[in-house]
Amino acid sequence: MMQGIGHAVCLGQDIDTDLVIAGRYLRTKDHSQWVAHVFEDLDTSIAPRLKGAVIVAGKNFGCGSSREQAAIALREAGVVAVIAPTFARIFFRNAINIGLPAIECNITCTEGQKIRFNLADGWVEAEGKQYPIRPLSPRMQEILAAGGLVNYWKARS
Amino acid sequence: MSTLSERILGAPHGNYVDRKVDRAYVCDGTGMLTLETWKRMGAARLSDASRLHVFFDHIVPANNSTTATLQHELREFACNSSLTLSDIGGGICHQVMSEGIVLPGEVVVGADSHSCTSGAFGAFSTGVGATDMAAIWLTGETWFRVPDSIAIHLSGSLRGGAEAKDLALSYVNRLWMDGGTYCALEFIGEGVKTLQMDERLTLCNMAVETGAKTGMFYADDITVQYLAAKGQTVRPQVPETCTYIRNLELDLGDIVPVVAVPHRVDTIKPVQDLAGLPLDQVFVGTCTNGRYSDLVRFAKIVKGRKVAVRTIIVPASRQVLSEAVRTGILADLVDAGCTIGTPGCGPCLGAHMGVLGEGEVCLSTANRNFRNRMGVGGEIYLSSVATAAASSLTGEITEPEVA
Numbered sequence: 001m002m003q004g005i006g007h008a009v010c011l012g013q014d015i016d017t018d019l020v021i022a023g024r025y026l027r028t029k030d031h032s033q034w035v036a037h038v039f040e041d042l043d044t045s046i047a048p049r050l051k052g053a054v055i056v057a058g059k060n061f062g063c064g065s066s067r068e069q070a071a072i073a074l075r076e077a078g079v080v081a082v083i084a085p086t087f088a089r090i091f092f093r094n095a096i097n098i099g100l101p102a103i104e105c106n107i108t109c110t111e112g113q114k115i116r117f118n119l120a121d122g123w124v125e126a127e128g129k130q131y132p133i134r135p136l137s138p139r140m141q142e143i144l145a146a147g148g149l150v151n152y153w154k155a156r157s
Numbered sequence: 158m159s160t161l162s163e164r165i166l167g168a169p170h171g172n173y174v175d176r177k178v179d180r181a182y183v184c185d186g187t188g189m190l191t192l193e194t195w196k197r198m199g200a201a202r203l204s205d206a207s208r209l210h211v212f213f214d215h216i217v218p219a220n221n222s223t224t225a226t227l228q229h230e231l232r233e234f235a236c237n238s239s240l241t242l243s244d245i246g247g248g249i250c251h252q253v254m255s256e257g258i259v260l261p262g263e264v265v266v267g268a269d270s271h272s273c274t275s276g277a278f279g280a281f282s283t284g285v286g287a288t289d290m291a292a293i294w295l296t297g298e299t300w301f302r303v304p305d306s307i308a309i310h311l312s313g314s315l316r317g318g319a320e321a322k323d324l325a326l327s328y329v330n331r332l333w334m335d336g337g338t339y340c341a342l343e344f345i346g347e348g349v350k351t352l353q354m355d356e357r358l359t360l361c362n363m364a365v366e367t368g369a370k371t372g373m374f375y376a377d378d379i380t381v382q383y384l385a386a387k388g389q390t391v392r393p394q395v396p397e398t399c400t401y402i403r404n405l406e407l408d409l410g411d412i413v414p415v416v417a418v419p420h421r422v423d424t425i426k427p428v429q430d431l432a433g434l435p436l437d438q439v440f441v442g443t444c445t446n447g448r449y450s451d452l453v454r455f456a457k458i459v460k461g462r463k464v465a466v467r468t469i470i471v472p473a474s475r476q477v478l479s480e481a482v483r484t485g486i487l488a489d490l491v492d493a494g495c496t497i498g499t500p501g502c503g504p505c506l507g508a509h510m511g512v513l514g515e516g517e518v519c520l521s522t523a524n525r526n527f528r529n530r531m532g533v534g535g536e537i538y539l540s541s542v543a544t545a546a547a548s549s550l551t552g553e554i555t556e557p558e559v560a
């Protein structure tokens with residue numbers, strides 16, 4: 001997905017993947033389990049707000065464990081995109097690989113505000129103001145446009 | 158003139174490259190998702206299986222039948238597809254990879270964030286998630302952005318009660334939790350020569366705690382000798398003059414025993430300042446500090462005495478355990494009242510074998526003290542082995558004795 005729209009959910013900086021989905025919930029193939037417990041250890045009021053949300057986080061979002069379940073949990077919970085000034089690199093790759101836009105951009109977050117983004121054109125729009133984003137590499141754009149790395153490779157085999 | 162990453166990846170920093178992967182590995186946690194994703198890629202195709210490793214280390218032996226069933230599927234696949242399998246009790250993936258598998262100059266990718274550990278051999282070794290790994294299973298390749306590099310210049314040598322772990326916590330504190338984001342850390346300078354392979358592995362292991370892609374040492378005589386003892390013949394790498402985006406200077410002689418306090422790994426205090434803090438548990442092990450040399454140092458301090466708090470020791474690998482059995486230090490640990498776990502991750506990720514109860518405080522030699530990581534409501538302090546040993550004898554945070 002290269003463009004989209006959603007309501008802002010504001011989060012702090014250095015949110016680690018243990019906080020997105022705790023280690024004790026990882027051993028299952030049932031993705032709904034991850035949705036059920038997303039952000040449980042950070043703040044239980046976040047999960048109900050995630051459907052159709054654009055998460056706007058502080059720097060270093062997704063640090064820590066490489067668990068891809070963190071990115072999957074967000075996507076399955078209905079998150080449209082995650083915006084942060086910087087991401088932990090494994091989370092960044094994971095998100096793009098499963099078709100969840102991870103957007104490097106520094107914006108001020110107001111809870112609930114409308115946020116639009118267009119990755120092909122390279123901008124994020126919040127409260128009528130446009131911000132440029134750090135562009136994705138051509139490869140990452142192709143993967144995201146395909147809807148993730150699984151589809152990307154399916155189309156090639 | 159190139160950094161070590163540029164040399165191994167074959168392009169200047171900032172470039173995107175496709176690289177064949179020399180070694181790729183998953184563990185029981187990420188392996189299941191990798192397998193599922195690889196199947197969804199529609200792929201009956203597997204790249205060179207001899208380069209693909211599967212480790213059972215995170216929750217071993219399985220803690221319940223759900224885990225056991227999931228593990229069974231991965232195990233069966235690994236056997237049927239001739240992947241290199243290290244089953245339960247073999248040890249933590251990063252440790253086993255460092256026991257003569259990873260070689261200088263190789264490109265190594267693990268589906269675990271601490272895959273940066275093997276950079277200690279002068280390899281480019283980094284972590285990815287399950288979907289990236291599934292694509293590597295399929296093609297044997299992946300893409301990288303050649304990183305900028307940060308130099309950590311080391312001078313002098315460690316003294317007093319300070320260990321490599323104190324140095325690791327100190328550099329993470331200097332860079333903060335995101336100071337190394339997207340970068341590679343290169344440990345260089347005269348001080349490097351004073352650090353043995355086990356100490357270098359501890360330092361590279363924690364690179365990801367600064368957000369770094371990897372931590373690296375140039376292979377030198379110490380590397381060559383270590384690998385020779387594991388049956389591998391390699392050559393040293395000669396550093397070139399090159400440009401770093403940041404330089405950090407650390408005099409090893411200035412490093413003092415420190416503890417990372419809950420819930421951030423980059424927030425440290427001298428052990429001295431926390432002395433007397435009561436503990437419910439001491440945990441020694443993990444890919445940071447569960448090596449044979451770590452167990453030796455711990456045993457030396459507790460030998461002939463009794464621990465005053467529940468103390469869990471988990472050897473990082475079967476080789477570590479075996480050596481500890483042969484040399485008798487395992488008996489010293491057991492006689493001192495320590496509990497020994499199956500080689501692997503133990504309670505580090507909060508799944509089993511020593512998780513904390515609400516409000517309990519643990520001093521751990523691991524690399525992460527994130528909120529709730531070892532159990533909901535538990536508090537994790539991170540320290541060196543020497544600090545853990547001294548503290549296990551008193552039941553409270555205690556400064557290590559100076560040898």
Ligand code: SF4
Pocket residue numbers: 215249269271443444445501502505506523524
């Ligand atoms: S020991 Fe801990 S940090 Fe290391 S691989 Fe296992 S769970 Fe991860």
